[in-house]
Amino acid sequence: MRIAVTGKSGQVVTSLIDRAGMGIEIIALGRPELDLGDPGSVGPAIVAARPDVVVSAAAYTAVDRAESEEEVAFAINGAGAGAVSAAARALGVPVIHISTDYVFDGTKPEPYVESDPVAPLGAYGRSKLAGERAVIAAAPDAVILRTAWVYSPFGANFVKTMLRLAQTRDELGVVADQIGNPTSALDIADTVLAIAFQLYSAPETAPRGIFHMTGTGEGSWADLAEVVFAASAALGGPSAQVRRITTADYPTPAARPANSRLCCDRLAGAYGLRPGPWREAVKPVVARLVKEEAGSVKQKAGAVEQKAGSNEQKAGAVKQKETVA
């Protein structure tokens, strides 16, 4: 099975490459040959990839910057996503599109279900909602997966930021009044691969439409930070004390939903897929990041030693020169 995925370096695309097993080829398409901001580039790049399934994972994901670049966000997340689905439809292959909890305003007291009314709070959410609509308009049989609070060993994400900050700080203020479902991009990749296989092998019966897909269990950003630091400390990695703060203490250009929780029962019922508890899923990601950091510190130390060695060599050469002179 050949899966063309948009984006070359994002968390989800890298996780797909990481998780794809035997018999699955991931063709990662991104700039310059596929630029979502230039819809004319999308079709030819997807056709050239000769996919069996298309995964639309690339997006403009800078939530705060989108407030001042709404047009760019809309071009990429709205029209760009629509162009990806149109290309898949023209080829007659299924498309799986990734969307977000930020299509909701967070005022519902319970987890959101797929049919709840959407009301994004910010430009990023509005652009992703435009994307959902463009995807369905171009390919009514698309699968849309709304996910949330994505972290992974790759790219930029909250878990990596926490570990980086803990290298130099003993205490960190982290927002405790937004609740959501932290989701490993590795779990997203496993889910996408399982759905792609069903769409490919049983297109007549594979369920379509919008599905929520997150890690199981809920927590705040502060809870996530604490779980990260506990996992890291157990491995001798960086950790810090978490000071619980409120959204009001940490103003950002874009408003975020206070309740980001998504109910994932529809996906479990339709595809039999439900990722494990997020508190467990965090651990292997932290382990990978701590190991990588230790490796890169060692490498740096090795490089310094080598440099010192080469300085000594130089000194030796100078000495030799002096002696000869």
Ligand SMILES: NC(=O)C1=CN([C@@H]2O[C@H](COP(=O)(O)OP(=O)(O)OC[C@H]3O[C@@H](n4cnc5c(N)ncnc54)[C@H](O)[C@@H]3O)[C@@H](O)[C@H]2O)C=CC1
């Ligand atoms: N990161 C998160 O917390 C969440 C992400 N999502 C959605 O999940 C999907 C995957 O997100 P991540 O992997 O975390 O994103 P990411 O920010 O790690 O990667 C985004 C990818 O899109 C590519 N991209 C951006 N603009 C492009 C353009 N004009 N043309 C082609 N490629 C372009 C980037 O090069 C990168 O490869 C996105 O659709 C995002 O909206 C949904 C909920 C939460």
